Amino acid sequence: MGMLSDADEKFLQEAISEAEAGLAEGGIPIGSVLVVEGQIVGRGHNRRVQQGSAILHAEMDALERAGRLKAEDYRRATLYSTLSPCDMCSGTALLYGIPRVVIGENRTFQGPEAYVRSRGVELVMADDPRCRRLMEDFIAQRPELWNEDIGV
Amino acid sequence: MGMLSDADEKFLQEAISEAEAGLAEGGIPIGSVLVVEGQIVGRGHNRRVQQGSAILHAEMDALERAGRLKAEDYRRATLYSTLSPCDMCSGTALLYGIPRVVIGENRTFQGPEAYVRSRGVELVMADDPRCRRLMEDFIAQRPELWNEDIGV
Numbered sequence: 336m337g338m339l340s341d342a343d344e345k346f347l348q349e350a351i352s353e354a355e356a357g358l359a360e361g362g363i364p365i366g367s368v369l370v371v372e373g374q375i376v377g378r379g380h381n382r383r384v385q386q387g388s389a390i391l392h393a394e395m396d397a398l399e400r401a402g403r404l405k406a407e408d409y410r411r412a413t414l415y416s417t418l419s420p421c422d423m424c425s426g427t428a429l430l431y432g433i434p435r436v437v438i439g440e441n442r443t444f445q446g447p448e449a450y451v452r453s454r455g456v457e458l459v460m461a462d463d464p465r466c467r468r469l470m471e472d473f474i475a476q477r478p479e480l481w482n483e484d485i486g487v
Numbered sequence: 488m489g490m491l492s493d494a495d496e497k498f499l500q501e502a503i504s505e506a507e508a509g510l511a512e513g514g515i516p517i518g519s520v521l522v523v524e525g526q527i528v529g530r531g532h533n534r535r536v537q538q539g540s541a542i543l544h545a546e547m548d549a550l551e552r553a554g555r556l557k558a559e560d561y562r563r564a565t566l567y568s569t570l571s572p573c574d575m576c577s578g579t580a581l582l583y584g585i586p587r588v589v590i591g592e593n594r595t596f597q598g599p600e601a602y603v604r605s606r607g608v609e610l611v612m613a614d615d616p617r618c619r620r621l622m623e624d625f626i627a628q629r630p631e632l633w634n635e636d637i638g639v
Contacts, residue, residue: 383555387554387555388551388555389550389551389553389554389555389556389583390542390547390550390551390579391551395542398541398542399540399541399542399543401541402539402541403535403539403540403541403635404541405635406634406635406638406639409638421578421582422578422579422581422582423575423578423579423581423582424578425578426573426574426575426576426577426578426579426581427542427574427575427578429574429575429578429599430573430574430575430637430638431541431638432638447578447581450602482558483555483557483558485582486558486561486582486583486584487558
């Protein structure tokens with residue numbers, strides 16, 4: 336916990352920047368980047384509010400903006416997210432065989448981590464206080480919007 | 488198998504119509520509709536080719552086009568798909584607590600059905616020859632595109 340490599344710290348910071356950009360737009364502050372061989376190939380943030388979207392969680396937005404990648408690119412990718420990926424986003428990582436996910440925090444929400452690990456994906460937990468603070472503040476201010484985002 | 492109610496047959500036919508529309512656009516022939524209380528609230532088809540999308544599988548397209556629904560709407564919904572939902576689409580059904588999925592066929596591709604059932608979702612298998620034929624013909628003609636769609 337909290338022992339990321341320098342590269343992982345750098346890319347998690349990019350995901351946090353995406354979360355902050357989403358918050359500034361009036362959206363849900365969750366951000367994500369997809370990295371292949373040390374390069375960001377897609378970056379995004381939750382766009383439920385901004386685009387009236389039921390599917391553009393941060394991770395989905397990052398994958399969509401990465402475009403149509405080859406299977407071998409996904410297979411050497413790391414997905415960074417400021418928050419533990421939900422069932423949808425976890426399932427998407429499984430579909431594409433993304434082998435490694437770096438998670439900002441999983442205290443305010445926890446996706447199906449045990450199942451994802453059972454499918455062979457490495458999950459790295461940063462337990463980052465900036466990620467937690469973004470979600471704690473947002474959930475306190477907009478609980479109904481947060482519940483909508485996780486189907487509650 | 489193959490013993491759908493009249494309502495399920497009707498909505499599966501709508502999903503097949505979506506698959507055929509996708510095929511006519513040069514896309515992957517998989518279609519889906521989301522039904523709440525006997526009404527189609529979202530309909531869609533795979534748009535990988537048409538929109539260069541990595542996330543718009545048929546079920547995702549139908550859910551996105553349904554817009555931001557309330558949790559209680561998803562909880563009484565049925566999702567129809569011409570093909571067994573993949574990890575991504577299955578995860579999305581789980582996120583939103585969709586309790587029932589009607590599947591056109593699962594012979595050309597099978598998603599994580601056992602896991603989805605273990606999470607409490609009812610899966611109804613139509614084993615429909617029209618759905619199978621659409622996929623068999625497509626896979627024979629465009630195997631590389633099909634593999635891309637399922638991350639292979």
